[in-house]
Amino acid sequence: MSYRHLVSIRDLSEPDLHQLLDLSEWFMPQVEAGGFKMDTLRGTSCILLFYEASTRTRASFEVAGKMLGSDTINVGSKGSSTEKGETVKDTALTLNAMDHNCVVMRHETADAINIFAQYFERGLVNAGSGLGQHPTQALLDALTLRRAGLLEKGRRVAIVGDLRHSRVMRSNLQLWASLGMDTVLVAPPQLMPDGWEGLHPEHWADDTTGYGSVTWDTDIDRVLPDVDAVMMLRMQRERMDGGYLTNSDEYSKLYGLFGHRMKKLPPHAIIMHPGPVNRGVEISEEAFLDPRCRITEQVTWGVASRCALLCWSCGRLPVGFAVTA
Secondary structure (H helix, E strand, O other): OOOOEEOOHHHOOHHHHHHHHHHHHHHHHHHHHOOOOOOOOOOOEEEEEEOOOOOHHHHHHHHHHHHOOOEEEEEEOOOOHHHHOOOHHHHHHHHHHOOOOEEEEEEOOOOHHHHHHHHOOOEEEEEEEOOOOOHHHHHHHHHHHHHOOOOOOOOEEEEEOOOOOOHHHHHHHHHHHHOOOEEEEEOOHHHOOOOHHHHOHHHOOOOOOOOOOEEEEOOHHHHHHHOOEEEEOOOOHHHOOOOOOOOHHHHHHHHOEOHHHHOOOOOOOEEEOOOOOOEOOOEOHHHHHOOOEOHHHHHHHHHHHHHHHHHHHHOOOOOOOOOOO
């Protein structure tokens, strides 16, 4: 096996996707038991290069790397040569020259990860790039849906909230559509991305045969009764310098997942959220504690998913994992 880049969800073939999900499931019992140590990545070094704040993603990759035996090193923009004007290109060249095995990168702009990928020759994982992609979250969400028996053609998933600023939405709808699943985007018009029609598969896939649909609705109450899963998105106030949201109370009234809306959600449907959660804004405490909610479990499952990603990116599989045809 060789080193691999995961910059966009489109970098994954369907066999890659299923291998990553199988490998995540393989790691799950060990992660849930806690404290396991393996030699799969012993002798490697993994750089966590985060130019943007993160708790869940950064911590899960750090825990995963250490569990696998890799030397995991945190590097942020503060205290690095970025403060002295070093470019993303030069950072990539520097880390490449040091022979680090993998870089997990998050950046506030969508183009930075693409620039970095041109100059870093080993494993690279996009942990969130501006308003572009967040493929590692999409893989975790796919794992969550598969564990609920919902990652299959014909299923319908709603993504609700601040779609204008959501890289999670972009990665997820590409993954789900490629598997023949339908995605309905739910938001007020001012929180839809400009030119949202470009999110349709025909704009980013060469052949859309068998792909699921991508639609938009402004009425969450009309959508909820006919979905298999709903993902609530955080209101990203730090990105809202354009004045897209003026009243969070009004937003909660129109789009929040509260008690009366929980009754409209089918019994088999699950609730997801990429975090961090603004309780009382996009989701109520009641919804958070509902048995259909998978938000807390996703934090644990995220470690297993990131173990799989690091192994895949470094080109090393753990002893005992059987590769399926």
